[in-house]
Amino acid sequence: MNLRALVSVTGKPGLFKLVGQNKGGFILETLDQAKIKTVVSLSSTKMATLEDITIYGEEEEIRLLNIFETIKEKGIALPDTKSDGETLRNFFREVAPGHDESRVYSSDIKKVITWYNIIKEFPLFEEEAPAPLM
Incomplete structure (x- = not known):
């Protein structure tokens, strides 16, 4: 099972796929049909990979x-x-x-x-x- 790129974000429902990183934080994509991309801040958001x-x-x-x-x-x-x-x-x-x-x-x-x-x-x-x- 290779779920390393899948993360849970505190305060956000569902799961996300980690698709990249920029100066401001991590770029995540929802796993639903909408495939909405969002950026979460490195300093104010807690995330955990499913593997952890x-x-x-x-x-x-x-x-x-x-x-x-x-x-x-x-x-x-x-x-x-x-x-x-x-x-x-x-x-x-x-x-x-x-x-x-x-x-x-x-x-x-x-x-x-x-x-x-x-x-x-x-x-x-x-x-x-x-x-x-x-």
Whole structure:
């Protein structure tokens, strides 16, 4: 899974593709049909690549990419984001066993489901991630 160029931006819904950089910040493109480009400031905006996002675990953090891989490999049906908290929690127990239930909220689970639905059809989801530089 090569999702290195996909980012989440604090305060903005959805996911973005990092397409460039200029003096003022990063140039991002929405992943929806509109393909709207926007610039986010380096100093005032928090962003995280999907590869860097982790979920609180009881023993160690769980990488978001590992959760996506589990959903993909097992063909697990995603619950609706409007499902009740227990349905969402049961789903997450299956795809992220060992997550810290006291620190992972329903809103976090909904975000994971939403993001998976956004990226599941993209070719990047099928590509292998490049090897890390040493």
